[in-house]
Amino acid sequence: MAINPKHFGEIVIPERIPVVSVRNTVFFPHQFIPLAIGRPKSIRLVEYALREDSVIGVLSQKDGTLDDPAPEDLYHVGTVARILKVIDLPDGSKSAFIQGISRFRVKNFVGTDPFFIAKIERLADVAPKDELKVHALATNLKNLFQRVADLAPEITTEHQAMISNLHDPGIICDLVVAFTNIQVDEKQSVLEIVDLEQRLNHTTYIFNRYLQALELGKKIQTEVQDEISKSQREMYLRQQMKAIQKELGEYEDASDISEIRKRLEEAKLPEEVQKVAEKELDRLSRMHPASAEYTVSRTYLDWLLDVPWFIGTDDNMDIGSVREHLEEDHYGLEKVKSRILEYLAVRKLKNDMRGPILCFVGPPGVGKTSLGRSIADALGRKFIRISLGGIRDEAEIRGHRRTYIGALPGRIIQGIKRAGSNNPVFMLDEIDKVGADFRGDPSAALLEVLDPEQNFSFSDHYLEVPFDLSKVMFIATANMQETIIPALRDRMEIIEIPSYIEQEKEQIAKKFLIPKQIKEHGLTEEALSISDEALHLLINSYTREAGVRNLERNIATICRSVAKEVASGKTEPSKIDAEAAGKILGAIKFYSEVAERIDEPGIATGLSWTPMGGEILFIEANKMNGKGQLVLTGHLGEVMKESAQAALSYIRARTQELKVEENFYDKYDIHIHVPAGAIPKDGPSAGVTLFTALLSLLTGQRVCNDLAMTGEISLRGKVLPVGGIKEKVLAAHRAGIKKVILPEKNQADLAEIPETVLKEMKFFLVKNMSDVVKHALQKKNSAAREPEKIESWPEKGLPQRALAQEV
Secondary structure (H helix, E strand, O other): OEOOOOOOOOOOOOOEEEEEEEOOOOOOOOEEEEEEEOOHHHHHHHHHHHHHOOOEEEEEEOOOOOOOOOHHHEOOEEEEEEEEEEEEOOOOOEEEEEEEEEEEEEEEEEEOOOOEEEEEEEEOOEOOOOHHHHHHHHHHHHHHHHHHHOOOOOOOHHHHHHHHOOOOHHHHHHHHHHHOOOOHHHHHHHHOOOEHHHHHHHHHHHHHHHHHHHHHHHHHHHHHHHHHHHHHHHHHHHHHHHHHHHHHOOOOOOHHHHHHHHHHHHOOOOHHHHHHHHHHHHHHHOOOOOOHHHHHHHHHHHHHHHOOOOOOOOOOOOHHHHHHHHHHHOOOOHHHHHHHHHHHHHHHHOOOOOOOEEEEEOOOOOOHHHHHHHHHHHHOOOEEEEEOOOOOOOHHHHOOOOOOOOOOOOHHHHHHHHHOOOOOEEEEEOHHHOOOEOOEOHHHHHHHHOOOOOHHHEEOOOOOOEEOOOOOEEEEEEOOOOOOOHHHHHOOEEEEOOOOOHHHHHHHHHHHHHHHHHHHOOOOOOOEEEOHHHHHHHHHHOOOOOOOHHHHHHHHHHHHHHHHHHHOOOOOOEEEOHHHHHHHHOOOOOOOOHHHHOOOOOEEEEEEEEOOEEEEEEEEEEEEEOOOOEEEEOOEOHHHHHHHHHHHHHHHHOOOOOOOOOOHHHOEEEEEEOOOOOOOEOOHHHHHHHHHHHHHHHHOOOEOOOEEEOOEEOOOOEEEOOOOHHHHHHHHHHOOOOEEEEEHHHHHHHHHOOHHHHHHOEEEEEOEHHHHHHHHEOOOOOOOOOOOOOEEOOOOOOOHHHEEEOO
16 A cells, blocks of 8 residues: 655654564555554554654564564665554554655664664665656556556556556655565565666566566466366266267266165165155266265265164163163162163063153262263163263254255264164263354254154254154263253253262272272282272272262272382282371371361351262351441352341341340441352352351350251241252261251151161251251350250151151
8 A cells, every 4th residue: 555655744864763673575665554563562662653753664574484583684774654543453462554754774773672773874766867768667667567467466456546647766666566466575675776777677677577477377377277168068078978878878877876876775764865865866976076066965975875764773671681780880879770770661561662861960970971881781772972061053963054065964963873773872961061152052952852752853954854863862961950951951851860978989999990990000809909998098088079080090099009019020919908098199188177167156067069069068257346247258149148147137136035145236247257268159058057157156155066057047037948958968978977957848858868878867857046056056165065855757768866856
């Protein structure tokens, strides 16, 4: 881009000027261009020039790939310019519109930081001896430029009009070079010539060579185009020849077409698919093999023929054998195993039963994914797993339409083809982590896949023919239900897989994890044995998790240590007891800190639910002189803050009944803190714990240190039911807590808790706050407190001693 020459006025060019480097281009006097400023050094230079109203020097880099050139990396002849306008861009860079003034030569660089500063001398054009010759050279150069403009796409009509209206030979010479895509070093050579006649001669030579290159390129392009036209003509003649040969009965299909036609005849396809395949094959036979459409059509036919429309595996109908296989692979998980056996029993009685659509929900590491593979092995079916975590494009499920380059079916059809069976066990892993963006919502696409009333005619965008998914057993896995869209959650049968208790972890380690790690580390069962005490230490002191992943990692650490000893020449068996395990694994990571932390009034232990399982939660309260302000910290949500307000309001309304100092709120500020402040916490189930911590603080009575609690509270003093009871109780059991306060209306939830846990724990079912006070607070000057009177609470199907409530 340039401007018509005009009088610039008397612009003062100092002896020292800031210098900016540009790459892959050369800037000429009288040229006007936008300059992208992105390097920090260049940005500082532009800001300085604007502030000081200074001209700048523009030098080209010898090597355009350098991001931070040194002075020796720059040409020493450039153009003095002034900045007309600067635009700040969103990414922090700038765009500066600059105008060339005159040539200059660098005498030496006097500074490189914060930007280049050079001592310069201004270069003026040397007046020509023969004016007439110079004007003739300029006219010839303008004619050459017009011829180049007809062949060079970078030269616009505005450029042509501008050059035709110029009369100054020096400006003509500079701008015709600036407008063309000749090499940087050639442009620089023109910039460095100050003798006008010599510069015109040199530029004419460069343009003649550039014109020859353009004309040669056009000639080659014309020859290629003629060759393409010839190929198209030959293809047309071949099609005519093929039609004549067909009429004479002399035509034979190409090998590809013959092979596909043979496969199509042998394949047993649904009637609708057969029609589509035959129509596509007919189109393919009329295409030239070299055309782009040929490959697209051939790939589509391959997919139609490779999908297992009627090919399936026979289920293992021996219920006893399936039960035995499931027991061998997984310990516990009775609800899941029972559901699979129920399906198999109905399938045995009714052969055309549709496949179930299950969703295993549970914390990480409890065996959801491996359970799917075990089910497939037990039934004798193929197993396919796809991970949905992070998928945001609907086409991942339904596929792309064939109009797109590189289109393929979605993951569902790809998985079916990979299995080679129309009734595999299909696992949709991490279904709760599906995203959505401008490309669509994959969850919405899964609605058809997981709906038994629709998936018998699932339509993939690529195949565009229905496929029957009703025989497929879909198993989804998730860590939490809440993030699955309701319509999709409604289509699946939710089976919750709970956290493992200590006894279950011990059995899983003995039956599965230890033998697996021994085998993977090249050891034998004779070479390594791990005692029960060591397992107990691993479970309680080195892991605190709902599943068994970290337990398996610790077992692997022990196996690696033993493998190192065996490889070093040790021959006697390694017997790992608790002491040896501690030496290998290092310092203990988890302690039972409940008793240590509840050592003064104002501290209570609560129970919380997370997608990873249950957790214990400490709530601390403190008071200080003030005017009744309530301060809440620990990254609490609005619901939890409101629960704290409700607990305080209840205590203020019943100071005499609760034996709390009257008008305490006029004397003290109260601060409630929930440790682990980086973790967000919310929900109403901490209401009982907040109330207990506040009451303990205000009465000076400590909370029992072997007791945890959960429940929502109301301003009337009622204790309301909450969710996640099973996970919370198991978390308390893992932490060594023996007593738990629960809302009375959550009594039915205890039926889901393993009997071994129920036998080891005591539960207090409470209706109101007064019940909580009786069970939670110790008597003053007492180290421990038991309820005044505990009577058994009988419950069908539960050990009576597991439930306790004061009457």
